[in-house]
Amino acid sequence: MPIPKEKLIDMFRTMVRIRRFEEAVFTKFAEGELPGWVHMYIGEEAIAAGVCAVLRADDYITSTHRGHGHIIAKGGGTDRMMAELYGKKTGYCKGKGGSMHIADVNLGILGANGIVGAGITIATGAALSAKLRGTDQVALCFFGDGAANTTRFHEGINFASIRKLPAIYLCENNQYGEYFHVSKSMNIANIADRGVSYGIPGIVVDGNDVIAIYEKVNEAVARARKGEGPTLIECKTCRQHGHFEGDAEIYRTKEEVEECKKRDPIPRFKKQLIEMKILTEKETDEIDKAAIKEIDDAVKFAKRSPDPDPMETLEDLYV
């Protein structure tokens, strides 16, 4: 079944918005305006956009330290996200969490998490919850190639497999777990091949092809909603920036980074949409302009927002 035109346009818009958000973030970070650390999603936008185009508003996701793209794609507000990065009171977490811990429970975003792999078992729990409550919600876990070698990958997916939970385990293999190349961190070629260990489908997909991602995730979500259990999907991609902003990237060559940039999912999808006559060049420019303005407004919102009161340090510990 072909993907509806509106959805294709939405996915493109999401990818552009994520890109413009991340560009603003790394620019402001370089200017010294953002405290702490940020981890850029640049180059991986097809995954967040393709995945979240399939999910419903009441489905759950868990996200990672590289989570801005997931949160935007799931419906998060770029103003409250930016304010959180600035540590302001108007941020999603009132400045309590920062980039790696943004959540919007109303949108089913059960938090970005700073512990690699933690979201895998949490997503398993959300899927368990949906099944126990008798709904057809699904829980999708975004995790990286690094997390695929942690204990929670094994325990979380195994548990979901034995109880046939409505979960999708979505690996964003951007080739590096921090500084460590994936070829050194595993003895096998594909993380998806580990599906065999749990008796679940393991699918490899081009992580820079938003349409392919949409199609595979759609199948996995349909499986889950029908009670057929979890799926492991591995999106092969690359990240254009370092592990974090400020990373000297001594572990890869400039040529490798250039190769990654050639695989940029956004110009690729733009070209596709124009060829399919879904959008004109002018319309894509308008989408981009709107995104630039949206993010510009988000930065302005963040900068003029107040800091939290220092005494707020003591709040939000217990219910």
Place this chain on the structure above:
Amino acid sequence: MKKVTFLNAITEALDEELKRDPSVFLIGEDLFGGGGYGQALGLIEKYGPDRVIDTPISETAILGSSVGAAATGLRPVPEIMYDDFAGVCGDEIINQLAKLRYMTGGQIKLPVTVRMATGAGSCSAAQHSASMQGLFMSIPGLKIVTPATAYDAKGLLKSAIRDDNPILFLEHQFLLLSDEISEIPEEEYTIPLGKADIKKEGSDVTVVTIALMVHRALAAAEKLQEKGISIEVIDLRTLVPLDKQAVLDSVRKTGRLVVMTEEPKTGNSAAEISAIVAEEAFDSLDAPIKRVCAPDTPVPFSPVLEKFFMPDEEDLIKAVTEIM
């Protein structure tokens, strides 16, 4: 009134809360057989495998799933067989349960009660006998409950399950194995968290204690009475939130404090309580604060060694006598 063991009291609390609230579910290893010590016996037959969920040996999945289920509207009661195993699912306790609500600015609610056996006395050796209260107390964002009697265990467990915060509920293994019968009300009751209980009133020395050591302190109290020394035994019942006021009021009355716990001495709950009293009731003290604790070693196996390790009545009598 009805007669129950400490173990029965735990089972009754779980049974009543499962019945009362359909969002409550148990999850853990061997629950089909009742769990680590049989606390959940009979419950899977009564409530089915979707309310009493048996798992593989997967502590990170047990607690991680509990986090996800709690964040999405349910009320999990996971069992981690021994508090020693907090080492296995340490991230879930330290970085998820304790921190997610705070880091998300209060968006996420985690009504999770993690039940764990604690303490020694059955020659289960070092990895199945720890008392981890001090470590747990030092992690902001959790509540810590550690009952000493059947009455307290039932009332506190019911309150813990109804509480919307992540709670570590520590069940002393010696008490779980004990045949000792005590009486509890027929009718339903709960006990609020954060309230200590004066198990025995006294005038000469305040003895603050928890779990199995409450019983040692009460036995010591009788012997001390024969020597003309009257100790007041305070069972904290909850370590976080701590009933600081009960401790300070008692010390202001007696002027002497001994804190007794089965934990190794360094950095334990007794250290924290001692520091609080030294800070806030220094002028009331007529003698140095004493701590009666286990040595700074893992729990040894051989009965002779385990007996030496565990504080007992004689240790308390010695400490009390020294400060009179």
